Amino acid sequence: MKPFKFAVAGCGNIGKRHVAVLDAEPRAQVVAICDIEEEKASKLADLYGYFPCYTQYEHMLDETDADIIVVATPHALHAGMTIEACNRGFHVLVEKPMALTVADCMRMNEAAYKNEVKLWVVKQNRYNIPIRLAKEALEQQRLGKLLMVKCDVLWNRYQGYYNDSPWRGRLKEEGGALFTQVSHFIDLLIWWCGEVEEVSGYLDTQQHQIEIEDIGSAILRFNSGALCSLNWTTNVYNKNYEGSITLIGEKGTIKIGGKYLNKIEYWDVEGFPLQEGIAYTDKPNAYGKYQGTSSNHDKVVSAILDQLGKKGRDTVDGFEGMKSIQAIEKIYANIRKYATANYL
Ligand SMILES: NC(=O)c1ccc[n+]([C@@H]2O[C@H](COP(=O)([O-])OP(=O)(O)OC[C@H]3O[C@@H](n4cnc5c(N)ncnc54)[C@H](O)[C@@H]3O)[C@@H](O)[C@H]2O)c1
DSSP states (O other), X not given: OOOEEEEEEOOSHHHHHHHHHHHHOTTEEEEEEEOSSHHHHHXXXXXXXXXXXXXXXXXXXXXXXXXXXXXXXXXXXXXXXXXXXXXTTOEEEEOSSSOSSHHHHHHHHHHHHHTTOOEEEOOGGGGSHHHHHHHHHHHTTTTOSEEEEEEEEEOBOOHHHHHTOSSTTOHHHHOOHHHHTSHHHHHHHHHHHOOEEEEEEEEEOOSSOOSSOSEEEEEEEETTSOEEEEEEESBOSSSXXXXXXXXXXXXXXXXEETTTTOEEEEEEETTOOOOTTOOOOOOEEEOSSOEEEEOTHHHHHHHHHHHHTXXXXXXXXXXXXXXXXXXXXXXXXXXXXXXXXXXX
């Protein structure tokens, strides 16, 4: 079978990872890349040595014979670039967050539907080993009714992380930490607990010179009835401390922890013990001075290729991807009014 052709927009931290993953996947072929910073694209093209690079997205779309466009640019560009690619008949894999508003997500889904192309959103944490184990327990109703969930994203981002970027830390371009550091966690919470029905909480900007929050705490009630305390910060001293979700059900408790949901830290489930000898092999995305979340982008790509090859449907489409944006929009709408003085 001929490989599926990919063109990647954005050659920053995660664009590079996409190119590496696609280069290593025998069913995929990178046929073009683009970045408004010419050097970033040309360096990456030189590294792999076999694809053309562009500085203008539209120009790349005009010329490429790709099947799938990967959108790996800053958040605020996801909607426009996705819609443009769909309107020209390409399938799209867009990085998280799908967009910064639900209205944009709807426009993206409409463009994909109207043009009969596929739209997927990168949610690579769904493939983490501990997430798969917990999901299996939940699907088999092993925890009984889910009562309470606790989610902590306690990470470090140094001031230069924001200063060195034209979009990070800016309200219009980044939207808030829920879209960046917390969106994978929110995706999992709503995947498991249902829609967010009620929200209260607080935000603040304590340690960074930025327009968005660097700390937040929210209480959520899901339509399943489960209560959730969600705490997030980029203020942790020196390095990431924890990225965890604790599930408390009638018949069991599971804590998925580590720094980025990469370990089972506690498992006590009636009649459903944790398997022995699990190798926790999920790795983080490493970006020099800071670490992101799991690097299972290869599994995302593999799943969409399976789907295109009509072998599987283990993917996150635009409707599923929109759910976390709905939750984030609701959380911010409810708690921004209580934000403390430093925060806009
Ligand atoms: N799935 C994940 O865990 C994960 C991890 C990292 C980043 N991301 C997402 O990927 C996106 C990019 O993040 P990043 O860390 O790579 O950011 P980055 O700033 O390192 O890279 C973004 C790149 O896009 C380029 N760019 C900007 N405007 C462009 C345009 N109009 N056309 C082409 N290129 C353009 C920039 O020059 C830059 O090289 C963000 O939305 C982020 O949330 C997801």
